[in-house]
Amino acid sequence: MNNLPPRTLFEKIWDKHVVQDEMDCPSVLYIDLHLVHEVTSPQAFQGLREKGLIVRQVGRTVATADHSVPTTDRSLPITDSMAANQLRQLEINCREFGIPHFGIGNPHQGIVHVIGPELGLTQPGMTIVCGDSHTATHGALGALAFGIGTTEVEHVLATQCLLQRKSKTFEVRVDGQLRSGVTSKDIILALIAKIGVGGGVGSIFEFTGSAIRALSMEARMTICNMSIEGGARAGLIAPDEITFEYLHGRPFVPKNAAWDESVKLWRQLPGDVGATYDTQVILDANKLEPMITYGTNPGMGIPITGSIPTLESLEDDSSRRALARALEYMNLSPGKRLLGHPVDVVFIGSCTNSRISDLRAAAGILKGRKVNPKVRVMVVPGSEQVKRQAKQEGLPELFRAAGCEWREPGCSMCIAMNGDELRPGQYCVSTSNRNFEGRQGIGGRTFLASPLTAAATAIEGCISDVRTLL
Amino acid sequence: MEPVNSFTSRVVPLPNENIDTDIIIPARFLKITDKANMEQYCFHDWRFDSAGKPRLDFILNQTRAKGAKILLVGKNFGTGSSREHAPWTLMAFGFRAIISLSFADIFRSNALKNGLLPVELPASTCSELFELAEKNPAMELTVDLASQSVKLPNGRSVEFPIDNFSKKCLLEGVDQLGYILKQEKHIQAFEQAHPVTVPTSQLQ
Numbered sequence: 001m002n003n004l005p006p007r008t009l010f011e012k013i014w015d016k017h018v019v020q021d022e023m024d025c026p027s028v029l030y031i032d033l034h035l036v037h038e039v040t041s042p043q044a045f046q047g048l049r050e051k052g053l054i055v056r057q058v059g060r061t062v063a064t065a066d067h068s069v070p071t072t073d074r075s076l077p078i079t080d081s082m083a084a085n086q087l088r089q090l091e092i093n094c095r096e097f098g099i100p101h102f103g104i105g106n107p108h109q110g111i112v113h114v115i116g117p118e119l120g121l122t123q124p125g126m127t128i129v130c131g132d133s134h135t136a137t138h139g140a141l142g143a144l145a146f147g148i149g150t151t152e153v154e155h156v157l158a159t160q161c162l163l164q165r166k167s168k169t170f171e172v173r174v175d176g177q178l179r180s181g182v183t184s185k186d187i188i189l190a191l192i193a194k195i196g197v198g199g200g201v202g203s204i205f206e207f208t209g210s211a212i213r214a215l216s217m218e219a220r221m222t223i224c225n226m227s228i229e230g231g232a233r234a235g236l237i238a239p240d241e242i243t244f245e246y247l248h249g250r251p252f253v254p255k256n257a258a259w260d261e262s263v264k265l266w267r268q269l270p271g272d273v274g275a276t277y278d279t280q281v282i283l284d285a286n287k288l289e290p291m292i293t294y295g296t297n298p299g300m301g302i303p304i305t306g307s308i309p310t311l312e313s314l315e316d317d318s319s320r321r322a323l324a325r326a327l328e329y330m331n332l333s334p335g336k337r338l339l340g341h342p343v344d345v346v347f348i349g350s351c352t353n354s355r356i357s358d359l360r361a362a363a364g365i366l367k368g369r370k371v372n373p374k375v376r377v378m379v380v381p382g383s384e385q386v387k388r389q390a391k392q393e394g395l396p397e398l399f400r401a402a403g404c405e406w407r408e409p410g411c412s413m414c415i416a417m418n419g420d421e422l423r424p425g426q427y428c429v430s431t432s433n434r435n436f437e438g439r440q441g442i443g444g445r446t447f448l449a450s451p452l453t454a455a456a457t458a459i460e461g462c463i464s465d466v467r468t469l470l
Numbered sequence: 471m472e473p474v475n476s477f478t479s480r481v482v483p484l485p486n487e488n489i490d491t492d493i494i495i496p497a498r499f500l501k502i503t504d505k506a507n508m509e510q511y512c513f514h515d516w517r518f519d520s521a522g523k524p525r526l527d528f529i530l531n532q533t534r535a536k537g538a539k540i541l542l543v544g545k546n547f548g549t550g551s552s553r554e555h556a557p558w559t560l561m562a563f564g565f566r567a568i569i570s571l572s573f574a575d576i577f578r579s580n581a582l583k584n585g586l587l588p589v590e591l592p593a594s595t596c597s598e599l600f601e602l603a604e605k606n607p608a609m610e611l612t613v614d615l616a617s618q619s620v621k622l623p624n625g626r627s628v629e630f631p632i633d634n635f636s637k638k639c640l641l642e643g644v645d646q647l648g649y650i651l652k653q654e655k656h657i658q659a660f661e662q663a664h665p666v667t668v669p670t671s672q673l674q
C-alpha cells in the first residue's frame with residue numbers, strides 16, 4: 001500500500017500535522033485542540049488585542065478555571081483580589097474572543113487535564129497544547145500533547161499553529177504485572193527515580209509493554225501526566241480497546257457512523273512493526289514497590305520500604321550538594337527510612353490523581369477507618385463531573401466519616417495559588433506531581449506518592465506502607 | 471523584542487542543578503495578568519526571608535549581581551512548569567543570558583522567544599567558569615550571538631549551539647508569530663483537508 005519506513009505513534013501524529021516545513025526553519029505544526037486556563041493566558045490575549053488579531057478557531061479552543069479557584073464554598077465571594085481578578089480576566093477574554101469557558105459554577109469546570117479526556121475533547125491522533133506542562137496527560141489517549149509558554153499560547157490562538165522541532169523518541173517499556181498496592185503512580189515515580197528529572201529532555205516518551213496495556217485509561221493518564229517530571233515534553237500510549245471503550249459516548253466524540261470511522265483511523269495509530277526509538281528504558285512491573293519521594297525534585301524517590309540515599313552513595317559532587325540541600329530543606333537525614341515519619345497534611349487531588357478511580361482507590365482504604373486526628377486530610381476532586389460521580393457513589397460521606405475534608409474541584413494544594421497551602425515546616429504526603437521547594441506553600445515539605453499510600457498515611461498519621469492495610 | 475547581539479558582563483554563579491521554575495518565580499506570584507514590575511519575584515524565596523528581608527548570603531542580593539547580565543547555573547535549568555513568567559522575571563532582574571550544561575525544553579523555548587539566551591556549554595567549560603567566577607568576582611564574559619560564542623577572560627572563545635531560525639529572530643529582534651502568519655495559504659489548505667469534527671463551541 002505504501003512504502004513509508006516503519007514509524008512510531010509519535011511520528012505518525014507528527015507527520016499528519018505538519019502544515020509547512022521550510023529549510024532551516026522549525027516545522028509549522030497544526031494544533032487540533034487548544035486548552036486555556038487563567039494563569040498562562042492573560043498576557044497572550046493582551047498580545048492579540050495589541051496586534052489586532054482574533055482567535056482563528058474558537059471551535060478548537062476551550063477554557064476552564066482551575067489554578068486560582070477556591071475549593072471552599074463557591075457561593076461566597078473570592079477573598080483573594082488578585083485571584084478574583086485573574087478569573088474575571090479569563091471570563092472577559094473568552095467572551096471578547098468567543099471562546100467556550102467553563103468558569104466557577106459551570107458543570108464542566110475542572111482541572112484542565114481532567115476535563116479534556118472526560119468530555120471526550122481529547123482524542124487519539126490529535127495534537128493538543130495548553131499553557132501548562134502537564135498537558136502531557138492527554139498523551140494517555142494516544143494524542144500528541146505538550147505544554148507551551150504564553151507567547152506560544154498567543155501563536156496558537158492567532159494561527160492554530162505552532163513552530164516546533166521534532167523531538168527524539170524514547171520508549172519506556174514496562175512489562176510484567178503490578179503487585180497489589182502498587183499503582184501507575186509508582187511506575188512513573190520509579191521511572192523518574194531511575195532516569196532523573198532531566199532524563200527525558202529533548203525526547204517524547206512512549207510507554208509500552210504488558211504492564212501499560214493492562215492499565216485502565218485513568219491509570220494511564222497518571223503516567224503520562226508526569227512525563228514532564230522526567231524531562232520529556234510529552235508522553236504517549238498507543239490507543240487500544242481500553243481507549244475506545246473509555247471514549248465511547250463522551251460529549252465531544254463523533255457519534256454513530258462517524259464514531260466507527262474514527263475508531264478505524266485510530267486503530268492505525270500504534271507504531272509499525274519495526275519502528276525504532278532513539279532511546280529505550282525497561283522497567284519490570286513485578287519488582288516495583290509503592291514509591292515515595294524524599295527530596296525536592298520528583299527524581300528523588302525511593303521504594304516505600306527503602307532508605308534515603310547517603311551522600312557517599314552518590315557519584316559526583318554536584319549530586320551530593322543537591323542531596324544535602326534537599327535534605328536540609330526537608331529536615332531529613334541521609335540513610336534513614338521514611339516509613340513512620342510523621343506528617344501534618346495529606347492531599348489527595350491534582351491532575352495526576354484526582355479522577356474518580358483515584359478517589360475510589362483512596363476510599364477503599366479509608367472505608368470504615370478513621371484518619372489520625374493529628375493529620376489534616378484534603379480530598380479535592382479534579383472536576384465537577386468527578387465530584388458528581390463521587391456523590392452518586394457516596395464517596396463524600398465516606399471521606400467525611402473517616403475525618404477527611406471534601407472540597408470543590410480545582411488545582412488546590414498542588415500549586416497553592418488559591419489559599420490551600422502548607423504552613424512553613426509542615427510535612428505533606430501528596431498525590432500531586434511536584435515536590436519543589438515551596439510548591440505547596442512557603443517552607444512546606446512534600447512527599448509525592450500514590451492515592452493508596454496517601455490514604456494509608458492519613459490513617460496512621462505517618463508515612464505508611466499501604467500493603468499492611470490491604 | 472529588542473534585537474540581541476553581543477554584550478559583556480559580570481557573571482553570577484549559582485551552582486545548583488535542576489533549578490525549577492517554582493524557585494525562579496514561586497507560583498503564588500502567577501496571579502498577575504500583565505508583565506509589569508516582575509523584578510521583585512525573581513528567585514523570591516531564596517532572595518527574601520519570611521519577613522520579606524533580603525537574605526544577604528544569597529548571591530543575587532550581593533553587589534556582584536547588580537547590573538550583571540549573565541547567570542551561570544548547574545545542569546537542567548528551568549525544569550518544571552511551562553510558566554513564561556520565569557524568563558520574564560529573569561529578564562526583569564537584568565539577565566540576558568543563562569549559561570548551563572543543559573536546559574529544560576519548555577524553558578529554553580520560552581527564553582528564546584523573549585530574547586533571553588540559553589547558552590549551553592560543555593561540562594568542562596562550565597566547571598572552569600564556576601572556578602573562575604569563584605576566584606574573581608569581577609570576571610567578565612562576552613556573549614556574542616552572531617558568532618555563537620562566549621569569550622573567556624583568557625581570550626579563548628567557546629561556541630554554543632542555537633538553531634538558525636531562533637538566532638535570526640533574535641539578531642533581528644522579530645517575533646516568530648510573523649513567520650506563522652505568513653503561512654496563511656498553507657494553513658488554509660490544511661484546514662480544508664482537516665475540518666473540526668465536533669467543535670468545542672457546541673457545548674457551553
Ligand code: SF4
Nearest residue numbers: 134350351411414415
Ligand atoms: S493540578 Fe497542579 S500540576 Fe495539574 S494543572 Fe493544576 S497546578 Fe498544574
